[in-house]
Amino acid sequence: MSSERKLDVIIFGASGFTGKYTIYEGIKILDGLKWGVAGRNKDKLAKILQEVEKKADKDLSETPIIIADVKDEESLKKMAEQCRIVVNCCGPYRFYGEPVVKACIEAGTHHVDVSGEPQYMERMQLQYNQQAQEKGVYVVSACGFDSIPADMGTVFLEKEFDGVVNSVETFLETTNKSKSTGGAVIHYGTWESAIYGLAHANELRGIRSQLYPARLPNFQPRLKSRPPVHKARFMNNRWCLPFPGSDRSVVMRSQRYFYDNDKKRPVQMKAYVAFDSFLVVVGVILVAGVFAIMTRFKLGRQLLLKYPRFFSAGFISHEGPTEEMMQNTDFAIYFKGEGWNKDEALLEPSDQFKAPPNQKIMVKVSGSNPGYGATCVALLLAATTILKESDKMPSTGGVFPPGAAYSKTKLIEELCKNGYKFEVLK
Missing domain, CATH: 3.30.360 (Dihydrodipicolinate Reductase; domain 2)
Known part of the structure; x- marks a missing residue:
């Protein structure tokens, strides 16, 4: 993965309910990292940033905003190419998860999400584990509560x-x-x-x-x-x-x-x-x-x-x-x-x-x-752990549940x- 990427972390689906609280928790947890938000509507993303800014009493006016849509594969790939890891808050993942996972693997970018959908998670492991390994990419779902x-x-x-x-x-x-x-x-x-x-x-x-x-x-x-x-x-x-x-x-x-x-x-x-x-x-x-x-x-x-x-x-x-x-x-x-x-x-x-x-x-x-505070904290820490401790994670990459991914971190x-x-x- 290129070290020249503009951002460390992108929170995708940031204008949604979970995305909003992920931004709020990210102010603390992502401190020292370069991060931005992504979604399909720039105005909504700007509005959410202003809302969180007011709640946290923290200036977020310089936060990068990236436009990406699950129905536009090229936009997803361009988003993934700009960062080291995508924090995906855009569910239900049955409908919206796979295009993001696919784009991340193609771009050589790690991916975490908060899916609680066994069919989606196990299908991603079945279809993309080998590709993720070959690309050196970690894809970890179920990174929230519970x-x-x-x-x-x-x-x-x-x-x-x-x-x-x-x-x-x-x-x-x-x-x-x-x-x-x-x-x-x-x-x-x-x-x-x-x-x-x-x-x-x-x-x-x-x-x-x-x-x-x-x-x-x-x-x-x-x-x-x-x-x-x-x-x-x-x-x-x-x-x-x-x-x-x-x-x-x-x-x-x-x-x-x-x-x-x-x-x-x-x-x-x-x-x-x-x-x-x-x-x-x-x-x-x-x-x-x-x-x-x-x-x-x-x-x-x-x-x-x-x-x-x-x-x-x-x-x-x-x-x-x-x-x-x-x-x-x-x-x-x-x-x-x-x-x-x-x-x-x-x-x-x-x-x-x-x-x-x-x-x-x-x-x-x-x-x-x-439901949301502890979930967003766990999601972001799952992301930063990949960035900081990938040498303690299994294989060279792959699609994992949290226990398998993080047991030695x-x-x-x-x-x-x-x-x-x-x-x-x-």
């Missing part, structure tokens, strides 16, 4: 575990200290991605059969799923449901990479989300059930997209959460790990243990403003300096 805490939290747990980890269960909880009640907590863009992701979930089997033609050994003991609705005693008996996000698929891709390339036994993983009351759980199940049925039909998808606030019981809106809501929301992910102490280590990663697991660990990853350390907390509880 995949960075889940994947890097699993990496952290393994480093703290004095032995071999067999399985990890994660439990996500969010708490809000805001005095105001009601109002959306998630932006429409996330809702749109979820609709199309669930509608096309059947694509995953075909993608994975090509991505991983050789199946993993049947490692024992198998991590069994908990009941669909259960209580977590260690969380003050909070009610838990299976977590529907992409955490498990992201973590399992990292674990598969470690098995194939580092000869490490892969960790089994299940993800759950916790709620305060059984009444809330019932409401979530009802909304999720209606959502799942409606995504199967074109008319249903159209209605979900047209009336997000109604079908999400008020949790989704085009405006997204308010500043007060975001600033007063905290998150914590608890990781319950189980495995064998170091005296039980095996010679080969495919070998089976004869005795049941004899050691446990619990770790926690926590922070605030999970200082990303966790940097996250802890910027609002995250990784800790061993017991």
Whole structure:
């Protein structure tokens, strides 16, 4: 990659909801780097810069503005050629992600995004991993909340575990200290991605059969799923449901990479989300059930997209959460790990243990403003880590999930300096 590029970082899709907060966090995290913003509408980009400038009390008038449109391949390539890494905030990635990835690889430019769409992420790995390696380019998706805490939290747990980890269960909880009640907590863009992701979930089997033609050994003991609705005693008996996000698929891709390339036994993983009351759980199940049925039909998808606030019981809106809501929301992910102490280590990663697991660990990853503040911080740190520590990343480039990409870097350390907390509880 040429060292003569005008910019280090370009935030693409900067006039969108996530893009705006990425600019805000970038004022601090990208300090000392040359960065600019990109999108298809110069006036909107200028307006967003003025808005963030006022909020941050920071002069952004000299920030470079680049015009690029996902429907114009040449504009994307020209954008990518101007920087070392593109921070892509333009989703849903199912529709808008691939042209940017393709342009970055052709230009020899790194790429990170906050996709939570397994079909998109795994298809990019299937189609572009070899090209990215040949170009020396890193393409890393799922660089926001909640995949960075889940994947890097699993990496952290393994480093703290004095032995071999067999399985990890994660439990996500969010708490809000805001005095105001009601109002959306998630932006429409996330809702749109979820609709199309669930509608096309059947694509995953075909993608994975090509991505991983050789199946993993049947490692024992198998991590069994908990009941669909259960209580977590260690969380003050909070009610838990299976977590529907992409955490498990992201973590399992990292674990598969470690098995194939580092000869490490892969960790089994299940993800759950916790709620305060059984009444809330019932409401979530009802909304999720209606959502799942409606995504199967074109008319249903159209209605979900047209009336997000109604079908999400008020949790989704085009405006997204308010500043007060975001600033007063905290998150914590608890990781319950189980495995064998170091005296039980095996010679080969495919070998089976004869005795049941004899050691446990619990770790926690926590922070605030999970949906947008913590997401944008993680996204930008994922980008700067590539620029600073590519020598500690795998191969010469490629398409990776965060855990595989950053396990040997200082990303966790940097996250802890910027609002995250990784800790061993017991």
